[in-house]
Each structure stands twice: as structure tokens, then as C-alpha cells.
Amino acid sequence: MERQLIDGKLENTDSTSELIKQSAHEISHLAIDIGGSLIKIVYFSTNSKRSTNDEAPTLPKERQEVPSRDLNHHILSGGLHFVKFETSKIEDCINFLSSKKLQQCGAQCHYSHAVDKIKIKATGGGAFKFADLFKEKLGITLDKVEEMESLVAGANFLLKAVNHEAYTYIGGRKEYVQIDQNDLYPYLLVNIGSGVSMIKVDGDEKFQRVSGTSVGGGTFWGLGKLLTKCKSFDELLELSHQGNNRVIDMLVGDIYGGMDYAKIGLASTAIASSFGKPVSENRELEDYKPEDIARSLLRMISNNIGQIAYLNALRFGLKRIILGGFFIRDHAYTMDTISVAVDFWSKGEAKAMFLRHEGFLGALGAFMNYKDGNAGLMPLQLVEQTPKSSSCIVDRIHNSTHVHENESGAIDCRLRVSSSFKIYDEVKRC
Numbered sequence: 001m002e003r004q005l006i007d008g009k010l011e012n013t014d015s016t017s018e019l020i021k022q023s024a025h026e027i028s029h030l031a032i033d034i035g036g037s038l039i040k041i042v043y044f045s046t047n048s049k050r051s052t053n054d055e056a057p058t059l060p061k062e063r064q065e066v067p068s069r070d071l072n073h074h075i076l077s078g079g080l081h082f083v084k085f086e087t088s089k090i091e092d093c094i095n096f097l098s099s100k101k102l103q104q105c106g107a108q109c110h111y112s113h114a115v116d117k118i119k120i121k122a123t124g125g126g127a128f129k130f131a132d133l134f135k136e137k138l139g140i141t142l143d144k145v146e147e148m149e150s151l152v153a154g155a156n157f158l159l160k161a162v163n164h165e166a167y168t169y170i171g172g173r174k175e176y177v178q179i180d181q182n183d184l185y186p187y188l189l190v191n192i193g194s195g196v197s198m199i200k201v202d203g204d205e206k207f208q209r210v211s212g213t214s215v216g217g218g219t220f221w222g223l224g225k226l227l228t229k230c231k232s233f234d235e236l237l238e239l240s241h242q243g244n245n246r247v248i249d250m251l252v253g254d255i256y257g258g259m260d261y262a263k264i265g266l267a268s269t270a271i272a273s274s275f276g277k278p279v280s281e282n283r284e285l286e287d288y289k290p291e292d293i294a295r296s297l298l299r300m301i302s303n304n305i306g307q308i309a310y311l312n313a314l315r316f317g318l319k320r321i322i323l324g325g326f327f328i329r330d331h332a333y334t335m336d337t338i339s340v341a342v343d344f345w346s347k348g349e350a351k352a353m354f355l356r357h358e359g360f361l362g363a364l365g366a367f368m369n370y371k372d373g374n375a376g377l378m379p380l381q382l383v384e385q386t387p388k389s390s391s392c393i394v395d396r397i398h399n400s401t402h403v404h405e406n407e408s409g410a411i412d413c414r415l416r417v418s419s420s421f422k423i424y425d426e427v428k429r430c
């Protein structure tokens, strides 16, 4: 089913309503992270469609429920899916959720026919800001999970449970790192969203936010939009690819007559002052190429984050810096700049690592929070992840301008859920 959605007829669907109609997944759990720039959703789906006459669906053999030795629980096979929306277009997100019929089969409607009993795990500032909107439009209560806690839980889950999740980016090459679970902590988690949070992670649920900076992804996109007139974040990134930062940045060589400042370890090509060149030139904004501006901007922000991350790693003696957040966007130049900055400042002692599901840490962490089992929530546990070959599926079901396609791999997995929760019964009952 996933493959059909990806490679098959849904791929080129450009109407939200059309894709919604076609991708009628059975969703058992869904969590949402509403950030300053983007809304991220993670949902578990058994990938089975209900037939029109409402008979119980026939699952492919490998997707059928697997009997568990524990009578209080059963196991659901399916996949974790990842979707994102721009926060400024929250209406699209509301329509998407509405189409998923959460009101009827949704995340937490067991034991209740009442629409206002539906609760979904939610994190990020928007879980507070938009709580009333979700209630009013969807009848859903947002069950808030603390933002930093979610980021850490999401990162720990990915690092422990998902194969080929973390990688280094050195010299234009991705190298996947399988981290020994017994040697995971401590590490510095740097989440680059609109702003940047730096969290020292010492264990499961053991962490401290040690630093942050307001110069983050929002700064790149906001300044970039003003300076280049780009209409989308991806356009700005693409533009930066073609630019030359030396036209905008003042280099050490510009100051030192083309020479290195070897005594303090600065090559002539090192940036002495980001955006420093226009100071000594009699040119207007229009005289500079947007691609050069985009390149300098990306370099400035990435360098700065890399340096602050390194300083915090140094402060706490951390060797591993794990980077997440949608600013990274799997973008080669961004990752290269951050990696080089960390390597340069730490003299090779610390390593920057990136995550395949970079932007979904918060949403995944909120999703993991279903396991708590308090306040009537069902216990949930990810019990298995299928091998890499089937876990790295590019799920291109969203192709409209407002609903972003899901570039991140869906993760096949099995969930251990309370037997009191019967997903198909709920479809009928609620």
C-alpha cells in the first residue's frame, strides 16, 4: 500500500482533497508538533482501507495482527508516516486531519462516543496557541507534551530504534553511524527550527536545555525572503546552491592582502566578516546577485550555529553533537558548513551528526508519549522496526502547494497496544 502511494497513482495528485480521498489510511495514533514555522505530524497507520460496506478489512499477511503472549495487549503492524504543513497555513492541516476522520477513528476516542473526548498528543508552542482552534474546528483536545521533552524523546527513539538514522557529513559524503545504545549518552542535541535549542542529553528523560539562539532557521528564511525576494524556503536553498559567498563576505585575505593569517590559524579564504564586503563597496542591494546573498546568509547562520554548538559541547565535555530541525533539510551546503565549523573549532575532537528524520523529533517524541498510559490513554510501544530496505520509503502523497510532500522515510513498525483498544471497532462505534 505504501509503495502504491509512493510510486503509483497518487504520486502526481496535486489536489489536497483528491489525495485525501485516496489515502484513506486507518490511523490508530497521531501526534502533532506545532512550531513557529512548521507543523509536523507523525501518525501510525495499518495501511488497510475499510471497504465501503464496512466489513473488517483484509490485511496483507505481513500486516495482520500478530498474537501477543501478553493477553492484555495485541500488536498492530503498519507504518509511521510523516507529514508537514506551514504553520501560517494551518487551515490545510485542519483539512488534512478532518479528512483523516480522526473524529471517528481517531487517536484517543476509545470508550467514548463523544467528539469532545478525542485527544491527540501535541507539542510545540502551537499546542498552546491553537488549542482553541483545534477544539472548535475538529472537536479535538490537544494533550500537551513539553517541547524539550518531546525533542529528546524523539531523538532518543530515532537513535536507538531506527537503522541508518544518524550520519556524518564530511567532504560531501554521508556516512551512516550505528551508535551503540550503551554508549549513546551524553550528547548535545541541537534543534534548528525557527530558533535554536541546545540540549544536553544524559539519558532517557534526563536532559537539560543548556543554551539557545534566536539566530536560526527563521532568521535564514526571514532575512532571505527580504533580501532575495524568494517565494519559498526551498527556492532560497536552491538559490544558495548557485551562489558565491566571497562576493558578499569579507575574507581574511581581503584584509591581509591575499595572505593567510597563519599565526592564529586563519586561512586567507576564511570568512573574517560575514556580509562585510558591501561595507567598502559603493553598491546597492540590487547590484548583488540574490544567489550570492543566499549563499552568504546560509553560511553565516550555519557557521554561527556550528560554533555555538561546539562551545556548548566544550562546556560540558560532549563529543557528539546531534542536529535536528527542519532548517537542515538534508541540504549539503548547510550540513557541510556545520560539520566543518564543529571540526574546525574542536580540532577534530567533536563530531556533528545529522538525522534522517531531522524535522520530526518533536512530533515523534509526542507520539512516544502515548506510552504513558495515564489519564485513560492507552499504553503503546514500538516493538519492532523492519530492516532498512523497507524502512526507507519515500512517501510522496502530498503534492499540492500547501501540503508538503513527505520527503522523510516512512518507518515500518509494529505497535503494542492495549487490547481494550480495537481500532476497527472504534471506527464503527465512535
Ligand SMILES: Nc1ncnc2c1ncn2[C@@H]1O[C@H](COP(=O)(O)OP(=O)(O)OP(=O)(O)O)[C@@H](O)[C@H]1O
Residues within 6 Å of the ligand: 034, 035, 036, 037, 038, 039, 086, 124, 125, 192, 193, 194, 195, 196, 216, 217, 218, 219, 220, 221, 233, 234, 324, 325, 326, 327, 328, 329, 359
Ligand atoms: N517549507 C518550509 N517553510 C518554511 N520553513 C522551512 C520550510 N522547510 C524548511 N524550513 C526551515 O525550517 C525552519 C523550521 O524548522 P522546524 O519546523 O524544525 O521549527 P519550528 O518547530 O517551526 O520552530 P520552533 O521550534 O522554533 O517553534 C524554518 O525556520 C526554515 O528555516
Ligand SMILES: CC(C)(CO)[C@@H](O)C(=O)NCCC(=O)O
Residues within 6 Å of the ligand: 035, 036, 124, 125, 147, 193, 194, 195, 196, 197, 211, 212, 213, 214
Ligand atoms: C522558543 C523555542 C523553544 C520555540 O520552539 C525556539 O524557537 C528556540 O529555542 N528559540 C531560541 C530562543 C533562545 O534561546 O534565545
